[in-house]
Amino acid sequence: QSALTQPPSASGSPGQSVTISCTGTSSDIGGYNYVSWYQQHPGQAPKLMIYEVTKRPSGVPDRFSGSKSGNTASLTVSGLQGEDEADYYCSSYAGYINLFGGGTKLTVL
């Protein structure tokens, strides 16, 4: 059960777009359309932002979008805002278990 691979950091200026990648294997990301993304601000519980690769829960701005190609999933945040600065985690189903990525700290410059 290896964790999914995310870049440790990402950054962008307000109004810009940033994409965070999440790389797994054919046994997790590549094998199922069950990839999720979470946002976590310091001292708070994680918040679900994307599930089933591309779906947004009610209340999540459409500036957040997800995609997948092969064994790599991506989260794109468009029109960056200051409140988007947070840690982001990907997660994937891997057959009766779930895996998380190591997390990416997004900085809004």
Add this chain to the structure above:
Amino acid sequence: EVQLVESGGGLVKPGGSLRLSCAASGFTFSSSDMNWVRQAPGKGLEWVSAINKDGSHISYGDSVKGRFTISRDNAKNSLYLQVNSLRAEDTAVYYCARGIVPAAFDMWGQGTMVTVSS
């Protein structure tokens, strides 16, 4: 109010045990798959365990298999995690979370801290 509230954390010596609880309210607990996710201080998220709505399907992460036991009581709207043979690396905030589909946890509690230290 829709919420999950964890309890039962604390300071325990290596090799010790604890029983974590998660009280659910504001939604139909008996129709919901539930999970435990932990986060070591300053570290990332780690999925720990899952149980389906009626308790007939249970799974664990490799790092806790054989030491942790997940269970639920739908009559009490409660989720539990019995943690045994604790190690220093089990030190973390333990969250309970509702699963809507695999890997998608749409509701989280505030977490309960478990510290394993001599």
